[in-house]
Amino acid sequence: MSAVIEKSIAGAAVSTPRAPAHRILSEQEAIDTARKLALDFAVEAAERDRQRRLPHAEIERFSSSGLWAITVPKAYGGIGASWVTLAEVVKIISAADPSIGQIPQNHFGILNVLAQTASESQKHYFYGEVLKGARFGNAGPERTSKNVLDIRTRITKDPGSPDYLLNGTRFYSTGALYADWVPTRALDDEGKGLFVFADRHASGLSVVDDWSGFGQRTTASGTVIFDNVRVAAGHIVPLHQLATQPNNIGPVAQLIQAAIDAGIAHAAVDDAIAFIRQRSRPWADSGVERAGDDPLTINQIGDLKIRLHAADALLERAARTLDNLPLPINYEQMAQASVAVAEAKVLTTEIALHASEKLFELAGTQSTLSAHDLDRHWRNARVHTLHDPVRWKYHAVGNYYLNDTPPPRHNWS
Incomplete structure (x- = not known):
């Protein structure tokens, strides 16, 4: 899948080609890059907050800078940046605009999940996507569940194909509106936890910009709806081992x-x-x-x-x-x-x-x-x-x- 950038035009989303992301070569370069971006992101941070103007252009610059790939392990083409460096990068960007700083939080968390649960072929594929500039969003906890650990989203085998079908509604979906992939947790027919990577542009996947929180206003942390979204078997990562x-x-x-x-x-x-x-x-x-x-x-x-x-x-x-x-x-x-x-x-x-x-x-x-x-x-x-x-x-x-x-x-x- 080629990387794309989301832009809101009259309420509709369209896609335009994205240039490959820059490859950051050292942790010091990551820190320096974050500081340079932060200077620019701070300039209109108050205006974006007042107008609730979503930072599409800023997120494009952020991910194309290569910073979203710094924790990709060295064995898969990244620099395997330390958690000290990642925390510093996030802090620097968040001081300039914490909505922009929050948007990739799930992206980095997902990269860490992949490191510990995915197969080798899945790691090579998804890390490769991120190195090219792809962004992971997030379909967060379910709004109507009893707590954040209660999962009601389900994935079932499509009897007519090798694929699976994903169904559910999630909220607090920080980053999904800006993403190329929308991972979510789901349960299979046996009640086992899975991490499912849905293509942001797949049929049946809707991202609703209904976040109305009085703070972090431009994170677009709203609703994601999965309505029989088709998912390839290779885009499903088991999670049950993390519980044990x-x-x-x-x-x-x-x-x-x-x-x-x-x-x-x-x-x-x-x-x-x-x-x-x-x-x-x-x-x-x-x-x-x-x-x-x-x-x-x-x-x-x-x-x-x-x-x-x-x-x-x-x-x-x-x-x-x-x-x-x-x-x-x-x-x-x-x-x-x-x-x-x-x-x-x-x-x-x-x-x-x-x-x-x-x-x-x-x-x-x-x-x-x-x-x-x-x-x-x-x-x-x-x-x-x-x-x-x-x-x-x-x-x-x-x-x-x-x-x-x-x-x-x-x-x-």
């Missing part, structure tokens, strides 16, 4: 989430400092000429920076923990990785929310004007951090150290 064998799927997915929140926090702190320096007036009782000389403001900025640096440190520590794990791993190593990432997730969640709210207290009334759109930081933080409740991260960490109880073994842990 230790793996790093959950910790890696959580690391990416934490990196997005860290990026939001960086943007909020940076904008608070810039606004105080350039626009804010000192409080009358402070006795100073500049808002930046107010000793109470200085104290609070120091507090924000310390918390931010602590979150960064735990994020990097969690990524290094993952990098240092051998594959395959054992259950104790899986628990250690989950706990390390949970600790980072606590701090990245809390600083993203705290900094995006503290910004207004320190910058003053003028910072609330809609022209600045600074409330997007809090809206983005509030919406994205709901993905995995941080109260359960505290529980996981405490239960591990106090009772030697490992965290739950699923993608949200």
Whole structure:
């Protein structure tokens, strides 16, 4: 399948050819590329948020840069970038625009699933697609199920052909609208879990842009409908072994989430400092000429920076923990990785929310004007951090150290 880019024109989607993606050759090049893209993505981030203008052109630049392929293993033509590098890339892009930073989160998670579950032929095929520029979207949890682990989507054998038929409705489908492939979890007739890769343009596959969250507004994390979507047998990856064998799927997915929140926090702190320096007036009782000389403001900025640096440190520590794990791993190593990432997730969640709210207290009334759109930081933080409740991260960490109880073994842990 050739890679394509989705563009919305009068409510309809059309496809245009896409040039092959650039091949990134080193982890330093990946970091440098992310920084260059972030400078451009930040320019109209507020405008995209206000207008809910979907970042089709930005996503095309993002994936064509080669960054979406950096975790493809070396044995399959990629550079096999470390989790430290991936977390840094996601954080850099998310500081510029966290919607853009979130869109490939499932793409990278899926690449990791392929590494541990797919056959050799499937790895060669799908990694090859990604190296050429193809994007994986996501058909997320089912909106009407009892919880995120309840799967009702089904895949059945088509009795008249070697193919299978996929049926179900999913929501929170971040990245699907921008994707070439829409992977989803489904159960077969025996109730076994499968990872199914559906062609984004297959007959019966609909992506509905009905995401209306007040934050992360341009992720297009809406509905995907599978209505007898035909899927080749080679595009189905078994998942049942992940339920019976230790793996790093959950910790890696959580690391990416934490990196997005860290990026939001960086943007909020940076904008608070810039606004105080350039626009804010000192409080009358402070006795100073500049808002930046107010000793109470200085104290609070120091507090924000310390918390931010602590979150960064735990994020990097969690990524290094993952990098240092051998594959395959054992259950104790899986628990250690989950706990390390949970600790980072606590701090990245809390600083993203705290900094995006503290910004207004320190910058003053003028910072609330809609022209600045600074409330997007809090809206983005509030919406994205709901993905995995941080109260359960505290529980996981405490239960591990106090009772030697490992965290739950699923993608949200």
